[in-house]
Amino acid sequence: MTPHTDGPGAAGRVLVASDLDRTLIYSAAALELTMPDPRAPRLLCVETYEHKPLSFMTEEASGLLAALAARALFVPATTRTPEQYRRIRLPGPPPRYAVCANGGRLLVDGKSDPEWRERVRERLTECAPLEQVRARMLRRAGAEWLLKERIADGLFAYLVVERSLLPETWVKELAAWAGPQGWNVSLQGRKIYAVPQPLTKSAAVAEVARRTGSTLTFAAGDSLLDADLLSAADVAWRPAHGELADSGWQLPHVRVVPERGVLAGETVLRRMSAALAQPHGATEGG
Template identity: 35%
Template sequence: MDILFTDLDNTLIYSRKTDIKKRISVEVYKGEDNSFMSKYSYELLKKLHERLLIVPVTTRTYTQYERINLSIVPKYVLCANGGQLLKNGVSDNEWYLKSLEIVADSAAERQKAFKMLEKDRRRIFECRNIDDLFIFTKCDDIKAVVKDLKSELDPTLVEVLYNKEKLYIMPKKLNKADTVRRFINEYKGERIFAAGDTEFDKGMIELADIGFAHKKLNMKNTFNEYEGLFSDYYLTKVYEYTKE
C-alpha cells in the first residue's frame, strides 16, 4: 500500500492566524478553537484514507496530538519527532524503548543544554524534557540563543533547531527521515509520499518517492509551486497520483 507521511502544524492543520475562508476546527485547547483545516482538505483527507495509509509525523507529544480531531483516525501516528509510535491511538512501548536506545548517546548533551537554558534570561517558557527524547522551550532573541548553544554542544550528537520562538535540542538520530526509514522497514510501503513545511521535514521529504515542500523551504526536486493553502495543494496532488 502507498503511504503518505505528513507533518501536521502548518502543513495539514493551521492556527487561527491563517486565513482560511471555509474552515473546520480540528483542535480545541483550553476551551478555544486552536487549530483548523480547510473544509476542502478535511473532506479530501477522508477520500485519501480509503486509498492509502496516512501517517502523521509530528514533533507534538502524544498528549498534544490527542487534542486533534482530524476527519480520519490514522492507524499509525509518529509523535515526538518519531520517538513515539501510536497504533490505533495507543502508544507502542516496544517502539518507544527502542527510541530511547537510539538517542542514548546524546543524553549528556541534552542535559547540558537543559541546564544552560534553565539559566538563560532570554527563555520565556519552561524547559521541558519531552519523554526523555529531546528538550523543548521558547526563547526571545532566538537566533542568538541558538548560536550560544551551538558553540557549547556537540553537533555530532544533537541538533539545535528552532521555529519562530520555539526551540528544540534534538538528538541527531531522532529525525523524521530516520523515523520514516524505521517505519518503512517494519511496515513496508509501495510508494512513499511526504509533505512538510520546516527544516524538521526536509529529510523526510527528500526520502520520499514523491515529496511536497512548503514554498518557504525552497527545495529542489519536490512539488512546491502552488497558490493558496499548502494542504489543499498537496492532498489534491496525492489524490491524483493514487487514481492511477
C-alpha cells in the same frame, strides 16, 4: 514481526507521511489569510485546548484528507508528544499508525509501541544527555524573551519564546554548539526545539513501511525537523513558508507549493491526491 497487510498500506500501496503543524493544520496566527474577507476559505477546527479552538484546516482540505486516507496509508508524523497529538481530531477514521515526539514514539492503534520505544532509547546513547543540552539552552536564554521551557516525553527540549525579542543570532549559535553534541536545533513559530540527531521521523516512518509492506512513500513538511522525512520519501512536498522555505532547502524529488499558510495545506493534499492517481506516484510539474 509479521507485516500487517490488511486495508490501506498493504503491499504495493502508498504510505503518506505528513507533518501536522504548519503543514496540514494551522493555528489562527499561522493561517495567513491575506485575501479579502469574503474570499476567505471556510475553516474546520480540528483541535481545541483548554476549551478554546486552536488548530484549523480548510473544509476543502478536510475532504481531501479523508479521501486520501481511504486510498493510502496516512501516517501523521509530528514533533508533538502523544498527549498533544491526541488533542487533534483529523477527518476520517483515526490513523492506525502515528509518529509522535519526532520519531521517539510510534503509536499503533493509539498506543505507544514498546519495541520501538526500546530501539529509540538505544539510539539516544549516541549523543549528549538531554539535561546537558537543556542546561545550555536555559543558561543562554534571556529572561526578557523566554516565556516557558519544556521537556517533551523525556526525549528532547524546547523553549517557548517571544519572537519579536529573540536575538537574531541566538538560534544559530545554539545550533552551532548543539551539532557536535549530536543534536539538531529548529525554530518553529514561537518554539525553539533541541532534538537528538538519532531521533527522526523518517526512521519511524520506515518502520511503519516495513511492517505494512508499503513500497512507495509520499511525505510533506515545513521545518528543518522534517528534512529527513522529505529526503527519505519517494516524492515529497513542502509549503512556501517555514524553515525549509526560509533556508532555500530543496531536493529534486521535493515539490514546492506556491501557497503559504492554511491554503498551502490544502494544495499539498490536492497534489498528493493527484500523484496517487497516477501510475507509481508520478507527478507532473509538482
